[in-house]
Amino acid sequence: MCTAATYQTKDFYMGRTLDYEFSYGEEITITPRYYPFHFKHGAVLEDHYAMIGMAHVAENYPLYYEGANEKGLAMAGLNFVGNAAYGHPMDDKDNIAVYELIPWLLGQCASVADVRKLVKTLNIVDTVFSPQFPNAQLHWLIADANEAITMECMKDGLHIYDNPVGVMTNNPPFDKQLFRLNDYMALSPKQPSNNFSDKLDLGSYSRGMGALGLPGDLSSSSRFVRAAFVKMNALSGNSEVESVNQVFHIMGSVEQQRGCCEVSEGHYEITIYTACMNVSKGIYYYTTYTNHQITAVDMQKENLNGEMLVRYPMLQEEKILIQN
Template sequence: MCTSLAARSAGPLFGRNLDLGYSFGEQVVITPRRYPFPFRLREPLPQHYALIGMATVANNYPLYAEAMNEKGLYMAGLNFPGNAYYPPAEDGDTQAVTPYELIPLILGRCADLAQARQILEGLRLAAIPFAPGYPLAPLHWHIADASGCLVMEATRDGIHLYEDPAGVLTNNPPYPLQLANLNNYMHLSARSPENRFAPGLDLHTVGQGMGAIGLPGDWSPQSRFVRACFLKENALWGDAPEEAVGEFFHILDGVAMVRGSVITPEGKPDITTYSCCIDASTGIYYYKTYGNNQISAVHLHGADLEGEQLSCFPLIAGQQICHVNAES
């Protein structure tokens, strides 16, 4: 389970919570412009835009969960079980891509959302796993830049591209149903409610926040979608870039999973393994992990972007605490 956000009025900023009960060897990875991206069916990309994001590196290949390129285009894959469908590869289809190649292809070639849309509209996916032991993940994708947001879903009836005015994506159900469900919450407000129930009765608020009574508080994908939209739409971003980044993480905290609050069918706790925020104006990738609340930052432009080798930054997973004073 995951939640992805695009805050285009602040920064713009993009990022997500990755909710999972285990680590997948994730680390922040910068792919420089001359790292050769091979593809299973298409011609390789020997040169491309530089990328930064969270990935597992296997056989020297970055398997990105989410990333942004140097032009400010963001893309994230989120779990979409029961709905995602990838058709078998067809002989001689030199234009299809595998799901794990989608982020490198789009972010490597496209400078903006308009270019990404052109490729995605004619795209074909092929059900080819990365390697033995790496099963195909059932995903849908969030794509965004400063101009707008898209959701791409590959189901049995084909590939669908949806405009995402909310700038939010979680998991199931498919995106049109998520967006339609917001109509059920249009009466909620961050402000104190008025007495519309019985104007003749002396009814009054008994505390702050009552305008949002009815906002779902569970961790189901549909409830997280509603809650993330509410928090994002009512957030006050501040003036300094650091304030906006902090606000972004507060929104992600509002839909994060606490260990023990969600137990998987296998009997394991689901947690927010990490949260990230990428500043499109600076190329800085901010993150924090479940075990470390302190925000860490990796700078895209702090790496050799003309190189051919991946730059990998292991996560700072242990809790970092600033001790204001200490025992003498």
Template sequence: MCTGLAYTNDTFYFGRNLDLEYSLNNKVVVTPRNFPFKLRKEEELSSHYSIIGMAMVVDNYPLYFDAVNEKGLGMGGLNFDGFAVYHDEQKGKKNITPFEFIPYLLGKCATVQEAKTLLKDINLINISFSEKLQLSPLHWLISDKDSSIVVESTSEGLQVYDNQFGVLTNNPSFPYHKYNMSNYLNLTANIPENRLSSKVDLAVYSRGMGAIGLPGDLSSPSRFVRAAYARLNSVADKTEQANVSQFFHILDFVAQPRGGAMAPEGIHEITQYSSCVSVEELTYYYKTYENSQICAVSMKNLPLDSTDLFVYELEKEQAIHYTN
């Protein structure tokens, strides 16, 4: 289970929580412009925008979970179990595997609008990376500074939805989440008024009572509501440090501590990592379950016309600053 987030406060930030019961040996990976992406059914993508994000690297191929390109387009894949359907090849379409989807779109598109145009020709096909790495059932949040969309490959084909909330969690499908938000239209960050009746005198006795009814569980629909509420009411100073800090606070609002949710295998699901990419600074910020300190990898000073991946191990040991 996961939560994706797009946030704009003068500049644009994109990231997510990745919630799983096991580690995937993730690394921060920068793919330079001339790294050759070999595609299973389409021509090699040999020249493209540079990309920074979290990925597994298998056989020198970055399998991205979430990433942002140098133009400021962000994309993340989230679990969509029971709903995702990948298809056979189709003539007249660009047949892209789900593990190629993030580099293909971020390599070619600078904006959400460009992505929408490209998506009209894409068919996500049922081809795994290898026998050991089967396809994950996913849907995707794609965002830039101006807008967000959700992409879902279902039995009806590729569906693209405008997403005014700027967040995404897991199944059910996005139309359900959008409809479900209407159940919470009375939520407010302000001091609530008595709407029950003018005949009774009811007093506000605590701050935050405008958010009574905000769900507190860890289910996908509830995390969608909580993340949307926090994002849409977010206030932060317009500095890089304040924005990054605020972004992680929003993700913390829907994070999973060990013991809160059990996977079918009897293992506890946790937020393995949280990420935040600053488009202006071209920097990937992250923290892990083991290390709550914010760490950062920048691609500003890297040779982005290179052909070789830049791979950075995660800092997982808890860093503590002692003041005495």
């Protein structure tokens, strides 16, 4: 499972964790403006916005997990198992396969407002990339510096939700996730006062008791509440280092450690990587489960007028600084 969250200082950022039991060999992938996207049902983008993100590249095609384009729009796909449902091609629609959605939107839209317009004719279809790559069941967090939305395609159609917290996990559907925050409206970063009874002399015996009751388990609904609380109360300076550092701390609140979430006998879900995208500048930062050093790939340092994908494998070896 996964978690994604936005963050705003001087620049706009989106972070995400990729939680799973194995890796597909994903790479940080830059798609320049003139790499041709030939979509399964006829649409072609030969001239589009450049983008950077994490992708598994198959047959020279970037299967993006998340990404940001040069205009300041970011998008992340997260598992939505049991709820996601896709349609069949229709003559009067833009028929886009699940794996094509991120480049289709990031290639054409400069803002969430653009996305809202473009998806009016969107039909997300169940066409697979290949027999070896069945479709993932996904929903998406889409955001710019001004607003965020959650997009979910279910049996009853395509849903676009305003996302005022800029956070998304997995199940249940987003409207139910957002409503559940009402259960935690009493939480606070401040120390609590005694509202229990004026007949009892009650007081705080530890720091952090204003957040007593914040869920700490690894379920998607609990990660949503925890990430929302941390993100909505997070503070940092405006510098790049301070901002990136804070995004990784926000995402660290929902990391999964090997051994804590068994998905089958001897197999455990872990946070394979954590990403922070400076969406304003097109810089992709990441850490992996085995390498906590923050590594960066800057889209602007590549030839964005090219036609070939630019790919960087994730650095996996732990870097430990010996100070003495």
